Amino acid sequence: MNDQSQQRPFDDIRNLVEALPAGDAKAAATARDRQSQLIKPPGALARLEDLAVWLAEWKGDPRPKITRPVVTIFAGAHGVAEQGVSAYPSAVNRQMVEAFASGGAAISQLCASQSLGLKVFDLALDMPTGDFTAGPALEEKDCAATIAYGMEAVAGGSDLLCLGEMGIGNTTVAAAIAAGLFGGTGSDWAGRGTGVDDAGLKRKCEVIDQGLALHQDRLDDPLEVLARLGGREFAGLAGAIIAARYERVPVVLDGFPVTAAAAVLFKMNPGAIDHCVLGHVSSERGHQKLADAMGLEPILSLGMRLGEGTGAALAAGVLRAAVDVHNGMATFEEAGISGPA
């Protein structure tokens, strides 16, 4: 009775992640059957077909629509950024959040170009997380509260959720989370981020290794990895992914940090991110490896490494095309087309 009476902040999160609703297998089967009747050789649209069926499953609709796609960005500030792990100062966090709103950022233009909504959540940019080489980045209570905030942030109003992030230093954090969850050291996961030189990359690896060593006793719990080595945008992203599942909103993951946030949930429950698709694989070093570790196949591979949700936003165009083709094409019967000779 003793342990159970001490309700801890992560317990609610754990319960939610264990009880995630399943997809709609019937809607998926109906969608797959429809694909087989459309006027094309079987399987000829390949990934577009799979994406339409996947959307059917997670929207619970054999003819899924995408009418309110949204890019949601979480921005956080990192104590570890003071360790010289990034090419840019933390002041850029707020400047970029302003650029998202004013339309000057890449993601703003992509959202306009692709008719995507854009929401930006600034997570205490003036109060960086703790430096994980000296202590936990976040206390359990703060981490759980930020996950809950992320859940609230995406409530209602969207039928496709593209996730993005902003946070100077957060490819260091993503690499630390990946190593904490999947093993290995800084040099297995760290890349150049926004563009550190060789000395910066070496520093980044050392910083990650210090963090892993300091917190090694707590890394068997994915939520502890998130709290100790993570950051607020990671917690917010994890919350958004959980909430989207409960609201039947499919999710498009972006680059290394977003995928690292998803990985926390994947480690808690391997089916927890089945309603997520990987929008792109970035050129940031650890991203492909992390995608491989979770069996995620990117939609796009354009060498991008900007973050902000830019890869997810571009991939949303492919998803929209997939549903338009799925819903709009004629069947062999409707079109009176000859079958195989």
Next chain:
Amino acid sequence: MNDQSQQRPFDDIRNLVEALPAGDAKAAATARDRQSQLIKPPGALARLEDLAVWLAEWKGDPRPKITRPVVTIFAGAHGVAEQGVSAYPSAVNRQMVEAFASGGAAISQLCASQSLGLKVFDLALDMPTGDFTAGPALEEKDCAATIAYGMEAVAGGSDLLCLGEMGIGNTTVAAAIAAGLFGGTGSDWAGRGTGVDDAGLKRKCEVIDQGLALHQDRLDDPLEVLARLGGREFAGLAGAIIAARYERVPVVLDGFPVTAAAAVLFKMNPGAIDHCVLGHVSSERGHQKLADAMGLEPILSLGMRLGEGTGAALAAGVLRAAVDVHNGMATFEEAGISGPA
């Protein structure tokens, strides 16, 4: 004097392909410079940056726009289709052309989804080309006239040309053209097309090898390869690519047949398709190999193998995103963002 006095139909085409205009290096340099000033780490948008600069070069505009993108499909019928090289009968050619117009085809839906115009040119579907195992597919005069028709077909009205094709049997033709241009046999280039079985694939390879043997003395001239082993949609596509260059309209190539048509021009003049980008790599067997032979890097790789211009149409969305980002993003100076620490 004798040879020169006998003006032959291909001579005009040869002259046009030799004299293709160069790109606008100054517009490209100005565009590249602008990319370096936009609020992102240098190179972080990778392929999107390269595509914007490429569009600047071939449109002759450092701030290129895409306002009238069009998918243009050429459809042809092939004598060699009677050899059992396809899973579908040639009657499907006209049925699919009707489906393009009525909106039931995949490409119709993609064009609607992506706001692309759609033009379809039906090239004598009721008069198939000759069977290349018995003689030339096209006489030189017919081939040259169809190239000229393709040039006319794309005149005016577009600022991005996505090329597509329809033609039962035309992956056999594409493989024959590829082998004729780059060497090898049927088994080096042939794939399953719309879905032939093992016996069909074997038949396809044999048919290609028969064609290569019959026409072997004339395969050192790319235009002869096009005439003898090709088909009307290939000739039309080649003409469209030539005309687009003269009109400063960048071109998006689609799958194996469209790429094979482009390869004819590439073999005549390696710079002849510098104004073309490969929209996607299909899962049709010879396509990646042909792309590699010409140094073409696909924008998308989604396993598609439908043709119709579907891969090019999807890639047009990425190109539009590239120019919107290029033109719309703020510079570091405009946004007052801190540079590297």
